[in-house]
Amino acid sequence: MEIGIVGKPNVGKSTFFNACTHGAAEMANYPFTTIASNTGVTYVTAPCPCTEFNVVCEPRNARCVSGVRLVPTTIIDVAGIVPGAHEGKGLGNQFLDDIRRASVLIHVVDASGSTDEGGNPVNKGAHDPLEDVAFLEREIDLWFASVFSRHWEKVSRKIALTNKNIFQVVAENFSGIGIGEEDVHGAVKDAGLDPERPRVWTEDDITSFAMHIRTRTKPIVIAANKADIADDDQIAALQKGARNVVPVSAGAELLLRKARDASLIDYVPGESDFSITGDVSQKQGEALERVRAIMRRWGSTGVQSCINTAVFDILDRIVVYPVENEKRLCDGKGAVLPDALLLRRGATPMDLAEKIHSDIAKNYIYALNVRTNRRIAEDCELCSGDIIKIASAAR
Ligand SMILES: Nc1nc2c(ncn2[C@@H]2O[C@H](COP(=O)(O)OP(=O)(O)OP(=O)(O)O)[C@@H](O)[C@H]2O)c(=O)[nH]1
Numbered sequence: 001m002e003i004g005i006v007g008k009p010n011v012g013k014s015t016f017f018n019a020c021t022h023g024a025a026e027m028a029n030y031p032f033t034t035i036a037s038n039t040g041v042t043y044v045t046a047p048c049p050c051t052e053f054n055v056v057c058e059p060r061n062a063r064c065v066s067g068v069r070l071v072p073t074t075i076i077d078v079a080g081i082v083p084g085a086h087e088g089k090g091l092g093n094q095f096l097d098d099i100r101r102a103s104v105l106i107h108v109v110d111a112s113g114s115t116d117e118g119g120n121p122v123n124k125g126a127h128d129p130l131e132d133v134a135f136l137e138r139e140i141d142l143w144f145a146s147v148f149s150r151h152w153e154k155v156s157r158k159i160a161l162t163n164k165n166i167f168q169v170v171a172e173n174f175s176g177i178g179i180g181e182e183d184v185h186g187a188v189k190d191a192g193l194d195p196e197r198p199r200v201w202t203e204d205d206i207t208s209f210a211m212h213i214r215t216r217t218k219p220i221v222i223a224a225n226k227a228d229i230a231d232d233d234q235i236a237a238l239q240k241g242a243r244n245v246v247p248v249s250a251g252a253e254l255l256l257r258k259a260r261d262a263s264l265i266d267y268v269p270g271e272s273d274f275s276i277t278g279d280v281s282q283k284q285g286e287a288l289e290r291v292r293a294i295m296r297r298w299g300s301t302g303v304q305s306c307i308n309t310a311v312f313d314i315l316d317r318i319v320v321y322p323v324e325n326e327k328r329l330c331d332g333k334g335a336v337l338p339d340a341l342l343l344r345r346g347a348t349p350m351d352l353a354e355k356i357h358s359d360i361a362k363n364y365i366y367a368l369n370v371r372t373n374r375r376i377a378e379d380c381e382l383c384s385g386d387i388i389k390i391a392s393a394a395r
């Protein structure tokens, strides 16, 4: 699972990326600072059962900070996108290659309206970020449409010459951009097209199909960045005009992460406040208090909230903790609550077994819900936060 950070130039994409990954992507107040994409590891946050069970956990794939489990996922910071990018404007459609594998996008916009459509600085409020919301979706739709158009003849021929249907053929040919059969089903239905006769689809039909496929395969969370300098009504207008809008100050989050790394503050990503624990200079203290005021205003810096919204609300993932020993909550080597795995909602104990190892699934005996100490059916639906023991004959 990958998250793509997209948006026009100079809105704070790399600042967002650095704040949530410990990254060192270049940041500057002019367009096209980023040319090649940056890939890093970020974390979603979920309550760790260690607090509830009063144990010291030993996370293997993640970290636990004050009872908050940080579960890793990949994130990509992409070069700025300008209108016409799908035809080569700006840095062209290289960015689109970079988001091929992304299953969700965080669209960073300048909510304060102080950058024009090319990312050049302008007076605050001089540009409407809702225009950016619309153009970015359009660019990605048109990119999808151009990819489909280019290959439609081949796809139609394949459907006519084999006994495969459109759902199978499109999913097979475009799995590289994250398209599955169920996406094709949904998009054909939503666009009101005839799946039996793709050969007679017009360019408009293909564009409409592309838009519906994009909506399903690249859903978008909007990071209303620079919320520190935006007015309340600017954020309200964005929230009224678009869906999944989170007020964000990537700059504030970056400052907090740096202060935390320098042991100046205690801060758990996503929380609404922090405490000063180190020796801070007057200047540092003032900067931190400015950040505190931003957090009071918006509830948090918004960066973690965007990532959690993308993974939990949009992609509908749950966090499950597998263990081998239900009494000690540990794995075979004695590590306590070592793993936190992200699964699709609806996942079953058998899906969990598959995720751990195919041999565990093949030799599956039973699953136990550790909280209730009851065995659960292999096809029952797991819940977020479940601690599950899979008994398997595999070693
Ligand atoms: N006020 C304010 N400024 C910010 C914030 N986040 C980023 N900036 C500023 O916005 C400018 C652009 O930041 P970058 O992170 O380089 O933006 P980008 O979107 O990656 O830009 P390109 O790589 O050129 O596309 C810099 O001057 C940042 O300091 C924020 O939360 N608040």
Ligand SMILES: [Mg+2]
Binding pocket: 013, 014, 015, 026, 027, 033, 034
């Ligand atoms: Mg950048």
